[in-house]
Amino acid sequence: MRQLCFTIDLDRDVNDAVVGSSAAVSLDRGSGNTPRFSSSEKGTLVLLDLLDDLGIQATFFAEARTLQETQIGRSISKYEVAMHGYDHEDLTGSKSKVILAHGELRSIVERSVQVIRDEVGCSPTGFRSPYMDPNEELLDFLHEYGVTYDSSRYAYVSDVVKPYPSGNMMLTEVPALKGTSANGKTITSYLWPMHEGKRSAGDFIALCETVKEGVCMIATHTWHMVERRSGGPMSQEDVSANYDATRDVLSSLIDSGFEAVDARHAASIK
Numbered sequence: 001m002r003q004l005c006f007t008i009d010l011d012r013d014v015n016d017a018v019v020g021s022s023a024a025v026s027l028d029r030g031s032g033n034t035p036r037f038s039s040s041e042k043g044t045l046v047l048l049d050l051l052d053d054l055g056i057q058a059t060f061f062a063e064a065r066t067l068q069e070t071q072i073g074r075s076i077s078k079y080e081v082a083m084h085g086y087d088h089e090d091l092t093g094s095k096s097k098v099i100l101a102h103g104e105l106r107s108i109v110e111r112s113v114q115v116i117r118d119e120v121g122c123s124p125t126g127f128r129s130p131y132m133d134p135n136e137e138l139l140d141f142l143h144e145y146g147v148t149y150d151s152s153r154y155a156y157v158s159d160v161v162k163p164y165p166s167g168n169m170m171l172t173e174v175p176a177l178k179g180t181s182a183n184g185k186t187i188t189s190y191l192w193p194m195h196e197g198k199r200s201a202g203d204f205i206a207l208c209e210t211v212k213e214g215v216c217m218i219a220t221h222t223w224h225m226v227e228r229r230s231g232g233p234m235s236q237e238d239v240s241a242n243y244d245a246t247r248d249v250l251s252s253l254i255d256s257g258f259e260a261v262d263a264r265h266a267a268s269i270k
């Protein structure tokens, strides 16, 4: 059996880390870097159409601030909603140079759980670190807040990719994939190079088809359905082409025998 787990990071638009603040900003396009949320909101609607069209489950890793600043919490409630920080924090300080104290880490988790309960109506059981850069201290206490799995790491792709214990052995890690594509360059199962026009759907299909047993986790960002980091908001034509390419990746894999599941379900696969 092989499972396809489509995961969506619900971030502020074109998120960026800055030195001196653990919270993320939006890329400055000339009018400052105050967080923006409109592309994330639009991109979520595009992804909801896609999920509906394919009839598949998926997991939203939602940063709490974006849920508070938009109206999309209830609209994603039929899917699994898991945590992705409160303010898309750099949890290790590797980019921001801000080291978060133990109490601050706990506060981020506590407030994130509460916002998801308020805005979506469920208690999250999963976590993904912003920037896929996990803080081991945080992973070690996450289980105290009802979290059962984490998805903040990459596994090098092989024919068998299985979830494994992490976080003081109290969590299950469901990794995203990393591999080498036909041109010899590193590729991960984050679709963003495709959204940016730098890779084709076929590159991601080939990466995922390496997995013969276990979990193939694919990831994307809400805002990336309608905006490029390089180039800004997409034209309607580009949004449609981007939708088609994303659909192509998912439907090709489903057609070749992958069963689409959410991350919570994938975490239970032995």
Ligand SMILES: [Zn+2]
Residues within 6 Å of the ligand: 009, 010, 011, 015, 084, 088, 130, 131
């Ligand atoms: Zn993110």
